[in-house]
Amino acid sequence: MDFNRFFADKLAGLVEAGNYRVFADLERKAGAFPKALRHREDGTTHEVTVWCSNDYLGMGQHASVTAAMHEAIDKCGTGAGGTRNISGTNHYHVKLENELADLHGKEDALIFTSGYVSNWAALGTLLTKIPNIICYTDALNHASMIEGIRHSRCEKRIFRHNDVAHLEELMAQDDPNAPKLVAFESVYSMDGDIAPIEDICDVADKFGALKYIDEVHAVGMYGPRGGGVAEREGIMHRLDVIEGTLGKAFGVMGGYITGSKNLIDFVRSFASGFIFSTALPPAVAAGATASIKHLKESRVEREAQKRNVAAVRAAFDKRGIPHMPNPSHIVPVMVGDASKCKWISDILLERHGIYVQPINYPTVPVGTERLRITPTPAHSPEDIAHLVSSLSELWSQCALARQVA
Numbered sequence: 001m002d003f004n005r006f007f008a009d010k011l012a013g014l015v016e017a018g019n020y021r022v023f024a025d026l027e028r029k030a031g032a033f034p035k036a037l038r039h040r041e042d043g044t045t046h047e048v049t050v051w052c053s054n055d056y057l058g059m060g061q062h063a064s065v066t067a068a069m070h071e072a073i074d075k076c077g078t079g080a081g082g083t084r085n086i087s088g089t090n091h092y093h094v095k096l097e098n099e100l101a102d103l104h105g106k107e108d109a110l111i112f113t114s115g116y117v118s119n120w121a122a123l124g125t126l127l128t129k130i131p132n133i134i135c136y137t138d139a140l141n142h143a144s145m146i147e148g149i150r151h152s153r154c155e156k157r158i159f160r161h162n163d164v165a166h167l168e169e170l171m172a173q174d175d176p177n178a179p180k181l182v183a184f185e186s187v188y189s190m191d192g193d194i195a196p197i198e199d200i201c202d203v204a205d206k207f208g209a210l211k212y213i214d215e216v217h218a219v220g221m222y223g224p225r226g227g228g229v230a231e232r233e234g235i236m237h238r239l240d241v242i243e244g245t246l247g248k249a250f251g252v253m254g255g256y257i258t259g260s261k262n263l264i265d266f267v268r269s270f271a272s273g274f275i276f277s278t279a280l281p282p283a284v285a286a287g288a289t290a291s292i293k294h295l296k297e298s299r300v301e302r303e304a305q306k307r308n309v310a311a312v313r314a315a316f317d318k319r320g321i322p323h324m325p326n327p328s329h330i331v332p333v334m335v336g337d338a339s340k341c342k343w344i345s346d347i348l349l350e351r352h353g354i355y356v357q358p359i360n361y362p363t364v365p366v367g368t369e370r371l372r373i374t375p376t377p378a379h380s381p382e383d384i385a386h387l388v389s390s391l392s393e394l395w396s397q398c399a400l401a402r403q404v405a
Helices: 003-017 063-076 084-088 091-104 115-129 143-152 164-173 197-206 261-270 282-297 300-319 338-352 381-397
Strands: 026-028 035-039 045-050 108-112 134-138 155-159 180-185 210-214 241-245 255-259 331-334 370-373
Touching (some): 091 108, 091 255, 091 282, 108 115, 115 241, 115 261, 164 197, 197 210, 300 331, 300 381
């Protein structure tokens, strides 16, 4: 077999369909978030405004976070030096896990190298090790959750997205004595919609199921202390596992789960994705701890972010630029064509100094291609005006339909 030809043909198919992914070579500008320096292939650079960052609140450049990371490097050096069970557990890891347990009102927490790994390892371990368990998973769950469930090879049922009645129907059909786990997210990152958490908990409790929620796009963003949507709604105590990330609103990197001491210890003791992975650098743990502590006390960032989301949506409405309505901080601008979506993104970057990544298949279904815009507290009124006028101009050039108010 000509392997290189096979690879080339598959890549050419992506290019032809408009789904080939090109990475923007960016250098974030410390102290000037959300500005970045873009490096072109010809060696030149230009400043861009980032409109699609998951650093939702700009905490990746917050003074308390960077100071904590500098201090940890000065004290401990860079890497952790090993896996958590072989010399890699640093005091900064312990402090971070205590902070996370407190954030979610749980007995314990466990950190991982990413949110992807925390979902894959936690779900994979729970569903592999609990005999005869059945998993009920939302149809739009993240790839990391899907991989963890698939890895376990357990019995699974897929319920229609946020459809509580369908979940109950599926659970009622199964053996009432079989152990069960319901896995879902709070904020879904592509559409920005929010799950009916309390209703899902009601159904899961009816059948004695474990409740596993992914709050990666919600932690730091919702609730009086940034504990997520479940905290905002006063129902964190009803969730058995709350999973989150340190790489979005908290501005650093890593993932985690929180829950009872026994559940966390169980995953710690059996999850290969935890046992055999080198621990997060102490400086990263220190930065995450500082970010969480700050957002537990400060609502300034969340309130400013909400105002900018509303301002962006209102400006889009005035120009008739279609955006998917939802109650979250994510603003999906609907293009509906892969090639046009990528073209708009390319022109925004090259000519207008605006970086927003096109979201195409397989991340979203064909025909729902979009620009996923995430306003931050640091975007200025001038940034918003420039984004909207530039996008409106390209909307006309592509002859795309306007949204009637």
